[in-house]
Amino acid sequence: MATLKAVKHWLVLLVNVLIAGIEEFHVLYHRFPSQMAMKWSLISLLVVIGVQVVTIGTQSTGDVVNGKVDRVIDISSQLVRIQTRVVVDNSRNKKSLDHYVVGLDALSAQHLSYISATIDKKALKVAKVDDKTYRLQLSASEAIAAGQSASAVIEIDTVFTHSLTPFPEQILQAERQLVQYFGNVYFWSPYETKTQTTKVKLTPSGSVESFTKVKPTAQTDRTITYGPYDNIAANTHAELKIHYENNTPFLTVTRLERVIEVSHWSAMISVEETIDVLHTGAQLKGAFSRYEFQREPTNGISSIKSWKTKLPVNARDIYYRDDIGNISTSNLKAGSQHLIADLRPRFPLFGGWKTHYLLGYYISSQDLLLNEGNDFVLKIPFVDHIFDNSVIDDVTVKVILPEGSSD
Template sequence: MLLPHLPSSWAALTFIAVLLVPSSLSATPPNPAAFENSAVVRSIELGGATTQITTSYTVRSLQNKNGVYVFALSKDDASKTSWMEAKLKGSNTPLELKRSTDTDEPIAFYELSFPKALKNNETATLVLTTIQAHASEPLPATVRQNEPQALAYETGVYVLSPYDTVIQRIKFKSPSPDIVSFIDTSELSKFAEPDNKPAVKSGSTVTYGPFRNIRGSATPLFVKDEQQLVGVHYMYDNTVITVPELRRSAEISHWGSNLNIEDKVWLKNDGAKLKGHFARIEHLRQQVQPQTAQPHVLKDVVFDLPANVRDPYYYDTIGNVSTSRFRPATTRKVAGKKSSPLERLSSLELRPRYPLLGGWNYTFTLGYDMPLEDWASYDAAQGAYIVAVPFLTAIPGAAYDDVEVKVVLPEAASIVEVQPPFDTDIEYQTHYTFLDTVGRPTIIFKSKNLTDKHAGLIYITYKVDVRAHLEKPLAVAAGFLGLFLVATAFRRVDLRIHTNKKKQA
């Protein structure tokens, strides 16, 4: 069984997703004369806890052998950005992307390497996709139990770039046409066309621009003097889900041929907080009349689990929760081989003990077992095992503030290589459990500010020799043998008090 999405070469694996963590970087400023932006279009998909932004850059090389293009984000946008990916338009292969400035700089620069350097006057279209966490805020901040919810999003109207831009526009796409308001100011007319309005609403889309002939804008002076904040106030009829903490434990057992996953989840509805008191009668009325229920109240959570999951369990601080529904799926065979367990997904629907209104929290534990053969393989050339462990189970649209994943390997295993799906902090420990003698190597991954895009696979290569496989059964056998010897010795020892019959006579 091949591992799901196992890379053909470990050395060739390149991490494309960018995780923004504090670092100390120094780089030369980008050359503004290297490129010209013929057209820049930014599309912002407004959401709840996460916001997806897609920016298309049509660039023209002004020099020969131009191999590096530089993107720019403001400090505020960079601090909110959790995930980033860049591609050539029409290609599915992400390009290498790395941050080249420190996190405390007013402008964040990201260097993109072209697969092939551009010639003079050669053009290319780049697509930069970013996901921001906690970028939208409830407005108003509190609502009553039977009132709808609205969110507000703000950002700079001009797309920052170290290069001159011929034309650019920015689009806000709301989940529904019900837009409460949007910022429309005449101060945007400096770069706007004289006969056009700077901002236009059409259905569920608000468009700012086009703006023409913008000089290199990735400077603190431009941000201070020219950049203008614009935003959209929109109705949001979904739950704003945040996971403040997630603690995952993955334990690998060769003797049981099992991969056990256990998640301790802190769940929060980050939408508009409840104004006043919770009314149980109103809640029951909404259950009887679903058309009156507010969709921003979290009533259940659906997890898409891999195929062949077995023995799922779900409990909270009170005890076992029976309000859950599990729909298992199995892998199928293709040409006599099993398919990936991620091709067909099992569904686990969890219903908390109470509805989660805005600002409410719920803590629970979710666990399940999976066949180890679906996630591990043996490399005879290295004499090592390669196992894939899911980093997290994604909740669509959720923001993860703090995630810790602990992978427990078999006892006495030796770690050869660790490949996380993105850059993350790694710690190594030793875990002891029942009948262990030398303990189990444990790898702990710690990350912050994640989204469902980070639900990748951790690949771990490790070796377990024959002695390690036999260590536990030998330890158990030695324990039972010692117990039998002690019992035999006690049976042979006579502890009764005997009297001397000759002396009595």
């Protein structure tokens, strides 16, 4: 037991040495002279154990290579969407590859909202290892054979929220909105990359104040291209910063409560959503002028006047109201697959402004409720499509079942 404690102590000590450097090692030496005088055989044992731990934690990462990486970073809305296409090279490896590790830098990990992956167009199971690491599990039929060179293609889709920062933070009513995007010039990966290219998609205006230049870099009307870059070491980071115009709706649902009530008596299902919405773009500086807003079409270009919500095509008795009462400034259009509700609040939303409303409807239970005898299955979306490129910070879904129901 004493030996195990000593090994544990030395493992912690060596980790600190690796982080702190040689100078800190001398400090630790003077602080723990008795431990430093332990037999070198114990040190040798610890080194072997440490090497084995590192080998297990990064199994085959040194043998696996990203043969070619193509990234597309879309920052044309309030969301940041990154599509990554990786051609995996397993020619160095003596074992077949049954998983692929996706890494995120600290900044990206804070804002990740969605991740999915495919190999040769087949969906992969994504498992979260920690906040910065995800493991793509390959089945026996999908595993990349040992010695296989640049033939398997893995595609990774990620979506990030609140990754764009308004700069300046406040603007006048007539000013355009500028935002900053911070990312990585290179594909953050635990594997070496042979060659890589990144394309950044901008808003339709294509107006850019400034952006990071790492040769070779090229700019067109709506795209900034970085690379190709060759022989990139694992976990390489170089800050990517783009300051550009983005007047798309920065609309965030700060709170959503969705109540679904099933009634056997009326054979209807009622859905009601209580929604708090906030404009999270650059805040309005100064007073709001209704006259200037109506006089100039481009005045308040970053403000939000309305948004479109998609409802089930068979929804009926739709209502849209707030604490004052019914909001009549809305329209409803029938589409092929949805009803489109054009919701217009009582006032336009500028940065820092918010609104609160209720949206509800009824739908026949035979459209959503399946049954086999006395066993019922309710199949309904977790949330409706509130608006394009929506961000929902907090959501609560309540389902009210008929009295006497049991699981």
